[in-house]
Protein backbone atom coordinates (compact mmCIF):
# COMPACT_ATOMS: atom_id res chain seq x y z
CA UNK A 1 0.00 0.00 0.00
CA UNK A 2 1.65 3.30 -1.06
CA UNK A 3 2.16 5.77 1.77
CA UNK A 4 3.33 9.34 1.95
CA UNK A 5 5.45 10.71 4.77
CA UNK A 6 7.53 13.62 3.46
CA UNK A 7 9.97 13.65 6.39
CA UNK A 8 10.51 9.90 6.16
CA UNK A 9 11.12 10.16 2.42
CA UNK A 10 13.42 13.12 2.95
CA UNK A 11 15.62 11.00 5.21
CA UNK A 12 16.22 8.65 2.26
CA UNK A 13 18.26 11.39 0.54
CA UNK A 14 21.70 11.75 2.17
CA UNK A 15 22.56 15.04 0.44
CA UNK A 16 19.60 16.81 2.04
CA UNK A 17 21.35 16.78 5.42
CA UNK A 18 24.37 18.70 4.10
CA UNK A 19 25.04 22.36 4.75
CA UNK A 20 25.78 25.16 2.31
CA UNK A 21 27.32 28.41 3.57
CA UNK A 22 26.90 27.06 7.11
CA UNK A 23 23.12 26.73 6.60
CA UNK A 24 21.04 23.60 6.01
CA UNK A 25 20.70 22.98 2.28
CA UNK A 26 17.29 23.96 0.90
CA UNK A 27 17.34 22.29 -2.48
CA UNK A 28 14.80 23.97 -4.76
CA UNK A 29 16.47 23.25 -8.10
CA UNK A 30 14.72 19.96 -8.76
CA UNK A 31 13.72 21.05 -12.25
CA UNK A 32 17.41 21.05 -13.20
CA UNK A 33 18.20 17.74 -11.55
CA UNK A 34 16.84 15.78 -8.62
CA UNK A 35 18.72 14.30 -5.67
CA UNK A 36 19.25 10.54 -5.33
CA UNK A 37 17.88 8.25 -2.63
CA UNK A 38 20.30 6.02 -0.72
CA UNK A 39 18.86 2.87 -2.32
CA UNK A 40 19.92 4.12 -5.78
CA UNK A 41 23.37 5.16 -4.55
CA UNK A 42 23.81 1.80 -2.77
CA UNK A 43 22.66 -0.20 -5.77
CA UNK A 44 25.24 1.45 -8.04
CA UNK A 45 27.92 0.95 -5.39
CA UNK A 46 26.97 -2.73 -5.09
CA UNK A 47 27.02 -3.21 -8.86
CA UNK A 48 30.63 -2.04 -9.06
CA UNK A 49 31.67 -3.81 -5.85
CA UNK A 50 30.05 -7.15 -6.66
CA UNK A 51 28.43 -7.34 -10.09
CA UNK A 52 30.38 -5.39 -12.69
CA UNK A 53 30.79 -6.95 -16.15
CA UNK A 54 29.98 -6.04 -19.71
CA UNK A 55 26.63 -7.23 -21.03
CA UNK A 56 25.33 -9.20 -24.02
CA UNK A 57 28.82 -10.58 -24.59
CA UNK A 58 30.18 -13.08 -22.10
CA UNK A 59 29.15 -16.57 -21.04
CA UNK A 60 30.78 -16.11 -17.65
CA UNK A 61 28.72 -15.69 -14.50
CA UNK A 62 29.17 -11.94 -14.01
CA UNK A 63 28.37 -11.13 -17.62
CA UNK A 64 25.26 -13.30 -17.55
CA UNK A 65 23.99 -11.73 -14.31
CA UNK A 66 24.77 -8.17 -15.48
CA UNK A 67 22.94 -8.86 -18.76
CA UNK A 68 19.94 -10.25 -16.92
CA UNK A 69 19.90 -7.25 -14.53
CA UNK A 70 20.08 -4.78 -17.44
CA UNK A 71 17.25 -6.49 -19.33
CA UNK A 72 15.22 -6.81 -16.12
CA UNK A 73 15.72 -3.04 -15.62
CA UNK A 74 14.24 -2.50 -19.08
CA UNK A 75 11.30 -4.82 -18.35
CA UNK A 76 10.51 -3.29 -14.99
CA UNK A 77 10.65 0.33 -16.25
CA UNK A 78 8.44 -0.62 -19.21
CA UNK A 79 5.94 -2.14 -16.79
CA UNK A 80 6.02 0.93 -14.48
CA UNK A 81 5.21 3.14 -17.47
CA UNK A 82 2.42 0.82 -18.63
CA UNK A 83 4.18 0.73 -21.99
CA UNK A 84 1.99 -0.61 -24.78
CA UNK A 85 3.05 -3.93 -26.34
CA UNK A 86 3.46 -2.09 -29.62
CA UNK A 87 6.27 0.02 -28.13
CA UNK A 88 9.89 -0.63 -27.18
CA UNK A 89 12.09 1.04 -24.57
CA UNK A 90 15.55 2.23 -25.63
CA UNK A 91 18.16 3.22 -23.04
CA UNK A 92 19.99 6.42 -24.07
CA UNK A 93 21.84 9.30 -22.40
CA UNK A 94 18.70 11.30 -21.69
CA UNK A 95 15.72 13.17 -23.10
CA UNK A 96 17.94 15.24 -25.39
CA UNK A 97 19.42 12.17 -27.03
CA UNK A 98 15.98 10.60 -27.38
CA UNK A 99 14.63 13.61 -29.28
CA UNK A 100 17.75 13.75 -31.48
CA UNK A 101 17.31 10.06 -32.26
CA UNK A 102 13.73 10.66 -33.36
CA UNK A 103 14.50 13.74 -35.49
CA UNK A 104 17.39 11.85 -37.07
CA UNK A 105 15.18 8.84 -37.77
CA UNK A 106 12.30 10.84 -39.19
CA UNK A 107 14.50 12.80 -41.56
CA UNK A 108 14.32 10.25 -44.36
CA UNK A 109 10.50 10.19 -44.16
CA UNK A 110 9.90 13.94 -44.43
CA UNK A 111 9.56 15.99 -47.61
CA UNK A 112 10.13 19.67 -48.24
CA UNK A 113 7.03 21.62 -47.18
CA UNK A 114 5.99 19.12 -44.50
CA UNK A 115 4.94 20.77 -41.26
CA UNK A 116 5.68 20.26 -37.57
CA UNK A 117 3.63 21.69 -34.71
CA UNK A 118 5.62 22.73 -31.64
CA UNK A 119 4.76 24.94 -28.69
CA UNK A 120 6.52 28.06 -27.51
CA UNK A 121 7.07 26.52 -24.07
CA UNK A 122 9.50 23.84 -25.30
CA UNK A 123 12.90 23.32 -23.70
CA UNK A 124 15.73 23.76 -26.22
CA UNK A 125 16.02 19.95 -26.25
CA UNK A 126 12.60 19.76 -27.94
CA UNK A 127 13.16 22.82 -30.07
CA UNK A 128 16.64 22.93 -31.58
CA UNK A 129 16.64 19.39 -33.07
CA UNK A 130 13.38 20.17 -34.91
CA UNK A 131 14.69 23.54 -36.03
CA UNK A 132 17.89 22.01 -37.39
CA UNK A 133 15.87 19.29 -39.15
CA UNK A 134 13.49 21.89 -40.59
CA UNK A 135 16.34 23.97 -41.98
CA UNK A 136 17.97 20.92 -43.53
CA UNK A 137 14.78 19.56 -45.12
CA UNK A 138 12.81 22.75 -45.85
CA UNK A 139 10.07 21.96 -43.32
CA UNK A 140 7.66 24.47 -41.82
CA UNK A 141 7.53 24.81 -38.04
CA UNK A 142 4.54 26.22 -36.13
CA UNK A 143 5.22 27.57 -32.65
CA UNK A 144 1.96 27.72 -30.75
CA UNK A 145 1.64 30.34 -28.02
CA UNK A 146 0.28 30.38 -24.49
CA UNK A 147 -2.37 32.24 -22.52
CA UNK A 148 -1.45 34.82 -19.87
CA UNK A 149 -1.55 32.14 -17.16
CA UNK A 150 1.01 30.02 -19.03
CA UNK A 151 -1.43 27.37 -20.25
CA UNK A 152 -1.13 26.32 -23.87
CA UNK A 153 -3.48 28.04 -26.31
CA UNK A 154 -5.11 24.77 -27.25
CA UNK A 155 -7.41 26.34 -29.87
CA UNK A 156 -4.41 27.87 -31.65
CA UNK A 157 -2.56 24.57 -31.33
CA UNK A 158 -5.44 22.68 -32.97
CA UNK A 159 -5.74 25.34 -35.65
CA UNK A 160 -2.08 24.83 -36.57
CA UNK A 161 -2.81 21.37 -38.04
CA UNK A 162 -3.37 20.94 -41.76
CA UNK A 163 -2.91 18.13 -44.29
CA UNK A 164 0.86 18.82 -44.46
CA UNK A 165 1.30 18.33 -40.69
CA UNK A 166 3.45 15.28 -40.09
CA UNK A 167 4.57 15.67 -36.48
CA UNK A 168 3.51 17.27 -33.23
CA UNK A 169 6.10 17.54 -30.47
CA UNK A 170 5.25 18.97 -27.08
CA UNK A 171 6.30 18.89 -23.49
CA UNK A 172 4.25 17.05 -20.90
CA UNK A 173 5.12 19.68 -18.27
CA UNK A 174 6.85 23.03 -18.90
CA UNK A 175 10.17 23.38 -17.09
CA UNK A 176 9.62 27.14 -16.73
CA UNK A 177 5.88 27.57 -16.22
CA UNK A 178 5.04 24.27 -14.57
CA UNK A 179 2.04 24.00 -16.94
CA UNK A 180 0.76 20.45 -17.32
CA UNK A 181 -0.34 19.95 -20.91
CA UNK A 182 -3.36 17.75 -21.73
CA UNK A 183 -1.09 15.28 -23.50
CA UNK A 184 -3.66 12.50 -23.96
CA UNK A 185 -6.15 14.83 -25.66
CA UNK A 186 -3.37 16.43 -27.71
CA UNK A 187 -2.01 13.07 -28.85
CA UNK A 188 -5.46 11.86 -29.90
CA UNK A 189 -6.07 15.08 -31.84
CA UNK A 190 -2.69 14.91 -33.60
CA UNK A 191 -3.29 11.28 -34.54
CA UNK A 192 -6.73 12.12 -35.96
CA UNK A 193 -4.91 14.60 -38.18
CA UNK A 194 -2.37 12.04 -39.35
CA UNK A 195 0.59 13.39 -37.34
CA UNK A 196 3.08 11.38 -35.31
CA UNK A 197 3.53 12.55 -31.72
CA UNK A 198 6.57 13.03 -29.52
CA UNK A 199 5.99 13.89 -25.86
CA UNK A 200 8.85 15.27 -23.79
CA UNK A 201 8.29 13.78 -20.35
CA UNK A 202 11.46 15.14 -18.72
CA UNK A 203 9.58 17.31 -16.19
CA UNK A 204 6.59 15.02 -15.74
CA UNK A 205 7.97 11.80 -14.30
CA UNK A 206 9.55 13.51 -11.24
CA UNK A 207 6.00 14.38 -10.18
CA UNK A 208 4.33 11.02 -10.67
CA UNK A 209 4.04 8.03 -12.95
CA UNK A 210 3.03 8.28 -16.61
CA UNK A 211 0.68 5.81 -18.27
CA UNK A 212 2.09 5.54 -21.77
CA UNK A 213 -0.75 3.34 -22.99
CA UNK A 214 -3.26 5.99 -21.96
CA UNK A 215 -1.22 8.84 -23.47
CA UNK A 216 -0.77 6.94 -26.71
CA UNK A 217 2.20 8.92 -28.09
CA UNK A 218 4.44 7.45 -30.76
CA UNK A 219 7.50 8.60 -28.80
CA UNK A 220 7.96 9.53 -25.14
CA UNK A 221 11.32 10.61 -23.72
CA UNK A 222 12.72 11.41 -20.28
CA UNK A 223 16.01 11.67 -18.37
CA UNK A 224 17.09 9.56 -15.41
CA UNK A 225 18.75 12.38 -13.50
CA UNK A 226 15.47 14.25 -13.13
CA UNK A 227 13.70 11.16 -11.72
CA UNK A 228 15.98 10.56 -8.73
CA UNK A 229 18.26 8.29 -10.79
CA UNK A 230 21.81 8.77 -12.12
CA UNK A 231 22.77 11.11 -14.93
CA UNK A 232 23.92 9.80 -18.29
CA UNK A 233 20.90 7.51 -18.56
CA UNK A 234 17.53 8.22 -20.12
CA UNK A 235 14.77 6.60 -22.03
CA UNK A 236 13.03 6.77 -25.37
CA UNK A 237 9.85 4.72 -25.55
CA UNK A 238 8.79 4.49 -29.16
CA UNK A 239 6.51 2.52 -31.40
CA UNK A 240 8.39 -0.53 -32.67
CA UNK A 241 7.08 0.06 -36.16
CA UNK A 242 8.42 3.63 -36.22
CA UNK A 243 11.72 2.79 -34.54
CA UNK A 244 12.43 -0.13 -36.83
CA UNK A 245 11.81 2.11 -39.84
CA UNK A 246 14.56 4.50 -38.65
CA UNK A 247 18.11 4.15 -39.85
CA UNK A 248 20.40 3.35 -36.91
CA UNK A 249 21.40 6.51 -35.08
CA UNK A 250 24.87 5.23 -34.26
CA UNK A 251 26.53 2.07 -35.46
CA UNK A 252 29.04 -0.33 -33.91
CA UNK A 253 29.01 -3.29 -31.57
CA UNK A 254 25.92 -4.93 -30.10
CA UNK A 255 23.42 -3.37 -32.49
CA UNK A 256 24.23 -5.54 -35.47
CA UNK A 257 22.63 -8.65 -36.86
CA UNK A 258 25.51 -9.73 -39.15
CA UNK A 259 28.68 -7.96 -40.25
CA UNK A 260 30.84 -8.91 -43.21
CA UNK A 261 33.29 -6.98 -45.30
CA UNK A 262 30.51 -6.52 -47.85
CA UNK A 263 28.00 -4.95 -45.50
CA UNK A 264 26.09 -5.04 -42.24
CA UNK A 265 22.54 -5.81 -41.23
CA UNK A 266 21.09 -4.32 -38.07
CA UNK A 267 18.95 -5.57 -35.23
CA UNK A 268 15.53 -4.18 -34.40
CA UNK A 269 14.84 -1.78 -31.53
CA UNK A 270 15.89 -1.52 -28.80
CA UNK A 271 19.34 -2.96 -29.64
CA UNK A 272 19.31 -1.11 -32.98
CA UNK A 273 19.84 2.12 -31.01
CA UNK A 274 22.14 0.90 -28.25
CA UNK A 275 25.45 0.71 -30.11
CA UNK A 276 28.49 -0.03 -27.96
CA UNK A 277 28.59 -0.64 -24.23
CA UNK A 278 25.59 1.11 -22.70
CA UNK A 279 25.33 2.82 -19.31
CA UNK A 280 24.71 -0.43 -17.43
CA UNK A 281 24.89 0.93 -13.88
CA UNK A 282 22.73 3.88 -14.96
CA UNK A 283 20.01 1.56 -16.26
CA UNK A 284 20.09 -0.43 -13.00
CA UNK A 285 19.99 2.81 -10.99
CA UNK A 286 17.04 4.04 -13.02
CA UNK A 287 15.12 0.82 -12.42
CA UNK A 288 15.87 1.10 -8.70
CA UNK A 289 14.63 4.71 -8.69
CA UNK A 290 11.40 3.55 -10.37
CA UNK A 291 11.03 0.80 -7.76
CA UNK A 292 11.48 3.41 -5.02
CA UNK A 293 9.04 5.86 -6.64
CA UNK A 294 6.51 3.04 -7.07
CA UNK A 295 6.11 2.96 -3.27
CA UNK A 296 5.04 6.62 -3.05
CA UNK A 297 1.44 7.77 -2.82
CA UNK A 298 1.60 10.26 -5.68
CA UNK A 299 -1.69 11.99 -5.10
CA UNK A 300 -0.53 12.83 -1.56
CA UNK A 301 2.90 13.81 -2.92
CA UNK A 302 1.30 16.16 -5.47
CA UNK A 303 -0.74 17.80 -2.68
CA UNK A 304 2.39 18.20 -0.57
CA UNK A 305 4.42 19.71 -3.43
CA UNK A 306 1.49 21.95 -4.40
CA UNK A 307 1.15 23.16 -0.81
CA UNK A 308 4.83 24.16 -0.70
CA UNK A 309 4.64 25.95 -4.06
CA UNK A 310 1.45 27.77 -2.93
CA UNK A 311 3.10 28.77 0.33
CA UNK A 312 6.14 30.18 -1.50
CA UNK A 313 3.82 31.98 -3.95
CA UNK A 314 1.74 33.56 -1.17
CA UNK A 315 4.82 34.71 0.73
CA UNK A 316 6.37 36.15 -2.42
CA UNK A 317 3.15 38.06 -3.05
CA UNK A 318 3.34 39.43 0.48
CA UNK A 319 6.97 40.46 -0.13
CA UNK A 320 5.83 42.60 -3.08
CA UNK A 321 7.39 43.57 -6.42
CA UNK A 322 7.13 40.01 -7.69
CA UNK A 323 5.85 38.95 -11.12
CA UNK A 324 4.93 35.30 -11.67
CA UNK A 325 5.26 33.27 -14.87
CA UNK A 326 2.98 30.24 -15.01
CA UNK A 327 -0.15 30.40 -12.87
CA UNK A 328 -2.32 27.91 -14.74
CA UNK A 329 -4.79 25.86 -12.75
CA UNK A 330 -3.26 22.64 -13.97
CA UNK A 331 0.37 23.10 -13.04
CA UNK A 332 3.07 21.39 -11.07
CA UNK A 333 5.20 22.72 -8.21
CA UNK A 334 7.39 25.15 -10.13
CA UNK A 335 7.45 28.83 -9.10
CA UNK A 336 9.01 31.05 -11.77
CA UNK A 337 9.19 34.71 -10.96
CA UNK A 338 10.92 38.03 -11.33
CA UNK A 339 11.71 40.20 -8.34
CA UNK A 340 11.47 43.61 -9.92
CA UNK A 341 14.10 45.20 -7.70
CA UNK A 342 16.95 42.80 -8.61
CA UNK A 343 18.27 40.75 -11.48
CA UNK A 344 17.48 37.01 -11.21
CA UNK A 345 21.18 36.24 -10.98
CA UNK A 346 21.55 38.53 -7.96
CA UNK A 347 18.47 37.01 -6.32
CA UNK A 348 19.86 33.48 -6.83
CA UNK A 349 23.25 34.57 -5.48
CA UNK A 350 21.70 35.97 -2.31
CA UNK A 351 19.56 32.86 -1.88
CA UNK A 352 22.72 30.79 -2.14
CA UNK A 353 24.13 32.61 0.91
CA UNK A 354 21.13 31.20 2.82
CA UNK A 355 21.86 27.66 1.58
CA UNK A 356 18.99 27.85 -0.92
CA UNK A 357 19.55 26.36 -4.38
CA UNK A 358 17.33 27.80 -7.13
CA UNK A 359 17.87 28.27 -10.83
CA UNK A 360 18.12 31.63 -12.54
CA UNK A 361 18.44 32.32 -16.24
CA UNK A 362 16.57 31.39 -19.38
CA UNK A 363 16.08 27.76 -18.31
CA UNK A 364 17.06 26.52 -21.80
CA UNK A 365 13.84 28.05 -23.07
CA UNK A 366 14.95 31.21 -24.84
CA UNK A 367 12.04 31.28 -27.34
CA UNK A 368 9.68 31.27 -24.34
CA UNK A 369 11.70 34.05 -22.67
CA UNK A 370 11.40 36.10 -25.89
CA UNK A 371 7.66 35.41 -25.97
CA UNK A 372 7.34 36.56 -22.34
CA UNK A 373 9.61 39.54 -23.12
CA UNK A 374 12.04 38.77 -20.32
CA UNK A 375 15.61 37.55 -20.49
CA UNK A 376 15.55 35.41 -17.35
CA UNK A 377 13.51 34.38 -14.32
CA UNK A 378 14.20 32.85 -10.92
CA UNK A 379 12.81 29.32 -10.66
CA UNK A 380 12.13 27.47 -7.43
CA UNK A 381 11.17 23.90 -8.33
CA UNK A 382 9.92 21.51 -5.66
CA UNK A 383 10.13 17.76 -5.17
CA UNK A 384 8.26 15.48 -2.77
CA UNK A 385 11.18 15.61 -0.29
CA UNK A 386 11.02 19.38 0.22
CA UNK A 387 9.42 20.78 3.35
CA UNK A 388 8.19 24.02 4.90
CA UNK A 389 11.65 24.65 6.34
CA UNK A 390 12.89 24.89 2.75
CA UNK A 391 10.24 27.51 2.00
CA UNK A 392 11.20 29.39 5.19
CA UNK A 393 14.87 29.41 4.11
CA UNK A 394 13.83 30.56 0.65
CA UNK A 395 11.82 33.44 2.09
CA UNK A 396 14.64 34.38 4.49
CA UNK A 397 16.79 34.74 1.38
CA UNK A 398 14.13 36.77 -0.42
CA UNK A 399 13.78 39.14 2.55
CA UNK A 400 17.55 39.49 2.55
CA UNK A 401 17.35 40.41 -1.16
CA UNK A 402 14.69 42.98 -0.30
CA UNK A 403 16.90 44.52 2.41
CA UNK A 404 19.78 44.60 -0.05
CA UNK A 405 18.00 45.94 -3.13
CA UNK A 406 14.76 47.36 -1.75
Ligand SMILES: Cc1ncc(COP(=O)(O)O)c(C=O)c1O
Pocket residue numbers: 031032093094095096097123125126171173174175200202203223225364
Ligand atom coordinates in the same frame (compact mmCIF):
# COMPACT_ATOMS: atom_id res chain seq x y z
C1 LIG B 1 11.22 19.86 -20.38
C2 LIG B 1 12.63 19.39 -20.59
N1 LIG B 1 12.93 18.68 -21.68
C3 LIG B 1 14.16 18.22 -21.92
C4 LIG B 1 15.19 18.48 -21.05
C5 LIG B 1 16.54 17.97 -21.37
O1 LIG B 1 16.94 16.99 -20.47
P1 LIG B 1 18.43 16.42 -20.53
O2 LIG B 1 19.34 17.60 -20.46
O3 LIG B 1 18.51 15.56 -19.33
O4 LIG B 1 18.55 15.66 -21.80
C6 LIG B 1 14.94 19.21 -19.90
C7 LIG B 1 16.01 19.55 -18.96
O5 LIG B 1 15.95 20.50 -18.20
C8 LIG B 1 13.63 19.68 -19.66
O6 LIG B 1 13.33 20.39 -18.57
